[in-house]
Amino acid sequence: MHKTKVLKFSLLAGILCSSMTTLALADDVSAAKVQKLIDAADSARKQAAEVGGEWRDTSKMIKKAKALLEKGDFVAAAKLANKAAKQGHLGYEQAMSQKELTLPSYLHYE
Amino acid sequence: MKHLLRKLTLLVMTCGFVASAQATTPEEDLAAFQSFFKKRFPNVETQDFINGAYAIDPVGRENWEAIEEFPPYEPFIDEGQAMWEAPFANGKTYKDCFPDGPAIRGKYPHWDKEKGMVMTLPLALNNCRKANGEKPLKYKKGPINNILSYISYESRGQITNVEIPSDDPKALEAYEAGKKFYYTRRGQLNFSCAHCHLQNAGMILRTETLSPALGHTTHFPVYRSKWGTVGTLHRRFTGCNKQVRAKPFKAHGEEYRNLEYFLTYMSNGLPLNGPGARK
Numbered sequence: 304m305h306k307t308k309v310l311k312f313s314l315l316a317g318i319l320c321s322s323m324t325t326l327a328l329a330d331d332v333s334a335a336k337v338q339k340l341i342d343a344a345d346s347a348r349k350q351a352a353e354v355g356g357e358w359r360d361t362s363k364m365i366k367k368a369k370a371l372l373e374k375g376d377f378v379a380a381a382k383l384a385n386k387a388a389k390q391g392h393l394g395y396e397q398a399m400s401q402k403e404l405t406l407p408s409y410l411h412y413e
Numbered sequence: 414m415k416h417l418l419r420k421l422t423l424l425v426m427t428c429g430f431v432a433s434a435q436a437t438t439p440e441e442d443l444a445a446f447q448s449f450f451k452k453r454f455p456n457v458e459t460q461d462f463i464n465g466a467y468a469i470d471p472v473g474r475e476n477w478e479a480i481e482e483f484p485p486y487e488p489f490i491d492e493g494q495a496m497w498e499a500p501f502a503n504g505k506t507y508k509d510c511f512p513d514g515p516a517i518r519g520k521y522p523h524w525d526k527e528k529g530m531v532m533t534l535p536l537a538l539n540n541c542r543k544a545n546g547e548k549p550l551k552y553k554k555g556p557i558n559n560i561l562s563y564i565s566y567e568s569r570g571q572i573t574n575v576e577i578p579s580d581d582p583k584a585l586e587a588y589e590a591g592k593k594f595y596y597t598r599r600g601q602l603n604f605s606c607a608h609c610h611l612q613n614a615g616m617i618l619r620t621e622t623l624s625p626a627l628g629h630t631t632h633f634p635v636y637r638s639k640w641g642t643v644g645t646l647h648r649r650f651t652g653c654n655k656q657v658r659a660k661p662f663k664a665h666g667e668e669y670r671n672l673e674y675f676l677t678y679m680s681n682g683l684p685l686n687g688p689g690a691r692k
Contacts, residue, residue: 355668357660358601390601401597404589407607410445412437 333377340384341368347391356398361390439577439588439678446611446679450627453614462628463686469615470622477690486562486636486688489643493563496556501545507560510541515564518685519571522674524584531587531670535561535645552664553648561634562643565687573631573685575678591675594668600659606672609653621692630677632689643688646673 344365351357364387371380406412437445450462457468467474497515500506511517521534535557539549550557578584595606609618610626617623633646640648647664650672654661662668 352660355662356599359655359658359660360601361660393601397598397603401599404593404596406437406596407612409612410449412441412445 334372337368337372337377337380337384340381340388341365341372344368344384344387344391347388347395349391351391351394351398354395354398356394358390358394361387361394364390439585442592443679443681447627447682449611450614450625454625460683462625462680463631463683465628465632465689465691466622466624468628469625473622473692480690484636485638485690486634486643489559489562489634489636489688490566491563492556492559493561493566496560497563501542501547503545505545507538507541510537510544516567516571518565518568518687519574522575522670522677524576524578524581524587524674526578526581526584529583530667531591531674533665533670533673534564535647536665536670553645553651554642558634558643558645561645562688565634565685568685569687571685573677573680573683575674575681577678587671588675588678590668591671591673594672595675600654600657602657604657606653626676626679628680628683630673630680631683631685632687632691634687635689635691637691639692 344361348357348361348365351361364383368380368383368387371377371383447459450457451459454469461468464474464477467477494515497507508514513520518534521537522531524530525532535550535552538557538560539552542549550560577588598605598608606626609623610629613623614625615623630646633649634643635649636643645664647669650669651661651664
């Protein structure tokens with residue numbers, strides 16, 4: 304009877320330990336991944352800023368993503384970081400597309 | 414035949430490119446810009462464009478005229494006069510920097526050949542303060558608006574006459590940079606300044622009439638009811654950029670200085686009427 308109890312307890316402790324380790328590992332991986340996404344978003348923002356094409360909310364999104372990461376809300380942080388990265392890329396592309404001055408066709412030069 | 418078609422297509426494409434990338438002189442730009450508004454609003458007297466949206470919105474004008482009976486910017490003019498007359502810690506005043514003052518608004522912006530940059534009035538005022546050991550003023554909000562209100566009030570009636578000196582190619586470069594800024598799409602909404610204030614001037618955006626760009630620079634600084642105070646032209650540039658969801662540039666940094674140079678040049682010939690009152 305006593306032997307069975309010890310076995311049950313050991314089994315339970317083992318399961319608990321392994322699941323905690325798995326969880327911690329998952330947390331580490333997610334945090335590192337999200338940090339990478341945030342870094343990528345910041346690089347994209349900087350690239351856009353260098354050509355004067357940064358959008359209004361990109362840096363705010365990155366700041367918010369960092370705060371969410373610190374809170375442990377990895378999913379929301381990753382989502383926001385991806386959104387910010389997209390804004391950075393689009394801002395850069397927009398500035399590149401506007402490199403040449405095109406005067407509006409409705410302005411009539413005599 | 415195919416060969417001929419290809420050649421023709423190439424020719425048409427090349428011609429299109431040349432037309433879109435053609436260089437225009439400031440004088441040509443000015444003529445095209447002002448003629449656009451005269452054709453767009455044939456019933457508006459040219460001089461009335463200094464009144465912004467109130468030149469084209471009769472209901473808004475009535476409200477504005479009522480507001481002008483007790484101008485909300487008046488206390489700022491008084492404060493500005495006190496600032497102008499008050500000596501700095503070293504005993505000197507603004508008058509020592511600007512002997513022709515206080516009616517000096519019409520001299521700005523101008524090309525400063527020595528510094529190789531566009532000199533704006535707020536920048537010159539801060540240069541004066543720094544030269545006299547005073548802390549520079551903030552460029553968007555606060556006391557800078559008082560002294561600008563006083564100077565602008567004293568300068569009412571002066572004619573906008575921005576010059577682009579031909580003896581310094583850098584001046585033309587600054588003008589061109591300002592022009593490029595004006596026609597460049599930016600921000601998440603993908604708008605340029607021209608989209609709202611040239612192409613769509615007079616149209617309604619939500620509840621507001623989009624003001625024509627012609628005359629945009631004459632009435633600054635401006636008391637905006639939305640702000641509940643007087644604000645500078647570069648504060649307005651910042652607001653416009655934010656509205657199209659672009660990150661604004663530094664007030665009196667190179668981008669906005671050049672923009673002011675171009676935009677003020679476009680209002681050449683119009684009288685100054687600052688400070689103004691707007692919604």
